[in-house]
Each structure stands twice: as C-alpha cells, then as structure tokens.
Amino acid sequence: MFVLRSRFGWLSSHHADLDRALGVKVKATEMITEIYVQRPRLAAFMEEARVALRERKANMIYGTVRLIEQDDETCLAWARDRYACVIFNLHVEHTPSSLDRAADAFRDLIDLGIRHGGSYYLTYHRWARKDQLERCYPQMREFLRLKRQHDPDEVFQSNRYRHHRAMFS
Known part of the structure; x- marks a missing residue:
C-alpha cells in the first residue's frame, strides 16, 4: 500500500479516501509513466504529447520534466542516452473501457518518445x-x-518477468 507522510501525519489509501469523500461511483487512481526523449526534441515532443492526450481525452493530473544521464551499467538500460525524462500521471477510472483508453494513451506516448529518439x-x-x-x-x-x-x-x-517471458515466448 502506498503511504505518504505529510506534515499532518501518515496518509494511506489516499485515493480510496478521496473517492469516498467525493461519493464517486467508479474507483480510480493515478497511473504513471516516464517517457525519455532526446533533449533538443523536448519542446516538439511536449506539443505532440499535448495534442495526443487531448485527442484521447486523457485526464492528466500532473507531469514533471527532469534531465537524466546515460545508464551504461545495467543489462536493461533504461537511459541509453542523456535524455529529457517526462513523467505523466493520468487519472484512470477502473472500468474496462477507461483502462483500455489509458493503455492507448500510454502507447501513444511511447510511440511519440520513440519518434523523438527516446524510450x-x-x-x-x-x-x-x-x-x-x-x-x-x-x-x-x-x-x-x-x-x-x-x-x-x-x-x-x-509478475513483470512472467509477462515479458510470455511476450517473447
């Protein structure tokens, strides 16, 4: 369970508490992804991501940009170059259609990252x-x-290993 420490104490089950307080009918959470792009292409990527997320009607909660250095030590190197890392956090309802839309939005973002020389x-x-x-x-x-x-x-x-093993079987 995700636990967040605030100046008021420990907060857990944040979204469940929020859903209950708001009386929502469908449970939801925020889902995160990180997309890496070549640093000089960051502005173009951000514009294309804006368009793609609007077209998908994705509910973007927040994003962050940070600069990352190349990972040349690990077998599954996540940063094959010096990238701009863009973090996207989307609000996703827990219904089959909403999960499908979120998956499509994240796949679109990955495709954009690839087009901009990233991962x-x-x-x-x-x-x-x-x-x-x-x-x-x-x-x-x-x-x-x-x-x-x-x-x-x-x-x-x-579970992740089994997923990738099955994907490549």
Missing part, C-alpha cells in the same frame, strides 16, 4: 506493445536468455 521506463505498466518493447529495450531477448541461464529453475521471478 520509456519499463516497470510502471505492462501496456507497451511488443514492437515498442523491442525498439526501446533491444537487449530484452538477451536478458531473458541470461536469466534462464543463471536461474534455470526460475527461483527468482515476478
């Missing part, structure tokens, strides 16, 4: 298409091979 952060959601994953994480097949080599009994695994 996305692998672990926030599982909505990236296989072609997006292969483009942004070309080392995924090798990672899965090495994982099976070093852990043939698959003692160490997670």
Whole structure:
C-alpha cells in the first residue's frame, strides 16, 4: 500500500479516501509513466504529447520534466542516452473501457518518445506493445536468455518477468 507522510501525519489509501469523500461511483487512481526523449526534441515532443492526450481525452493530473544521464551499467538500460525524462500521471477510472483508453494513451506516448529518439521506463505498466518493447529495450531477448541461464529453475521471478517471458515466448 502506498503511504505518504505529510506534515499532518501518515496518509494511506489516499485515493480510496478521496473517492469516498467525493461519493464517486467508479474507483480510480493515478497511473504513471516516464517517457525519455532526446533533449533538443523536448519542446516538439511536449506539443505532440499535448495534442495526443487531448485527442484521447486523457485526464492528466500532473507531469514533471527532469534531465537524466546515460545508464551504461545495467543489462536493461533504461537511459541509453542523456535524455529529457517526462513523467505523466493520468487519472484512470477502473472500468474496462477507461483502462483500455489509458493503455492507448500510454502507447501513444511511447510511440511519440520513440519518434523523438527516446524510450520509456519499463516497470510502471505492462501496456507497451511488443514492437515498442523491442525498439526501446533491444537487449530484452538477451536478458531473458541470461536469466534462464543463471536461474534455470526460475527461483527468482515476478509478475513483470512472467509477462515479458510470455511476450517473447
């Protein structure tokens, strides 16, 4: 459970409390993604993201931009270059159609990131298409091979690992 410390004490179940206070009929949460783009292309990416999110009628709660340095140490390097990292937090209702719309919006953002020479952060959601994953994480097949080599009994695994293993089976 996500817990946030505030100056008033500990807050947990923020969205459940908010939903209850507002009397909403459909539960919802904020969902996050990070998109990486070439720094000189940030302004163009932001304009295209604005248009795409408006077309999808996505409920953008907030976003953040930060600069990140290249990751040259990990097998599944999340930052293959010095990027501008744009964080998007969308308000998503927990209905099948709303989840589908959110998945489409996040896929659109990933496509935009790719078009602007970038990538996305692998672990926030599982909505990236296989072609997006292969483009942004070309080392995924090798990672899965090495994982099976070093852990043939698959003692160490997670839902995310099983998702990617199935995607590449």
